[in-house]
Amino acid sequence: MVRAVVFDVGETLIDETRIWTRWAERLGVPALTFMGVLGGCAALDLSHRRAFELVRPDVDVPAELARWAADDPDGLRENFDADDLYPDVRPALAALRAAGLAVVVAGNQPPQARAALEAMDLPVDAIRTSDEWGVQKPEPAFFARVAELAGLPPADIAYVGDRLDNDVLPAADAGMRPVLLRRGPWGYLHAERPEAARATVVDSLHDLVPLLAGP
Structure with a gap:
């Protein structure tokens, strides 16, 4: 019996389109090119960091972030805000809580992500990041x-x-019930792999309420 639902962040709750578009502009490549390279990395099981090296072999990402912050101190840059939430996030999370389930957000995120998520006033019980x-x-x-x-x-x-590699497989190995959300480049690609059989695959967060909350 499931009593708590824990959510990843990027491409689960947050649509990262605007983030990658800003990165493409910063790196001086067309947005479609950068996103295509990211998709290739997803298909080849490469880290998204490899996309930066492919389009800008000389890039030093931490140094670039520091320069970006100096150039645009008040902009979102590599960050997100409430406008980046997928439309199904608030209603689905609220419905899960209304059904009596604890709702938690925990994903691989930098230190500023927790404050950004907390500022959205999401219907959740706790938010944590890998950094903390x-x-x-x-x-x-x-x-x-x-x-x-x-x-x-x-x-x-x-x-x-x-993702299978970061979410489904390690969660299953930990004894949890894994759910693979089929959206974002990794989600669509990974849903087609045999290992996806270890998870329940859904196309929307709205699917979680009947699936996990029960009658």
């Missing part, structure tokens, strides 16, 4: 922290994400 925990998915320790935060045994927790 000092451990990232797919490490087992991350999912141990998720269970600790939820205050429940892993079998009572559903973990929802858009």
Whole structure:
């Protein structure tokens, strides 16, 4: 019986289109080119960081972020805000809570992401990031922290994400119920792989309410 639902962030709750578009502009390449390279990285099981190296072999991402912050101190840059939420996020999270389930957000995110998410006043019980925990998915320790935060045994927790490697497989190995959300480049690609059979695959967060909350 699922008593808590835990959500990844990027391409699960947050549409990253605007982030990658701003990055493409910053790197001086067409947005379609950069997003195509990102899709290629997803298909080849390469880190998204490889996309930066492919379009700008000399790029130093931390140094570029520092220059970007100096050039545009008040802009969103590599960050997100409430305008980047997928439309189904608020109603689906609210419906899950109304059904009596705990709702938690926990994903691989930089330190500023928690404040950005908290500013959205989402209907959730807790928000945590990998940066503050000092451990990232797919490490087992991350999912141990998720269970600790939820205050429940892993079998009572559903973990929802858009990737097999970071979300579904490690959550399943941790004893949780994995749900693969089929959106974003990784989500569409990974839903076609045999390993997706270890998860429940959904096309919208609205599908979670009948699936996890029950009658």
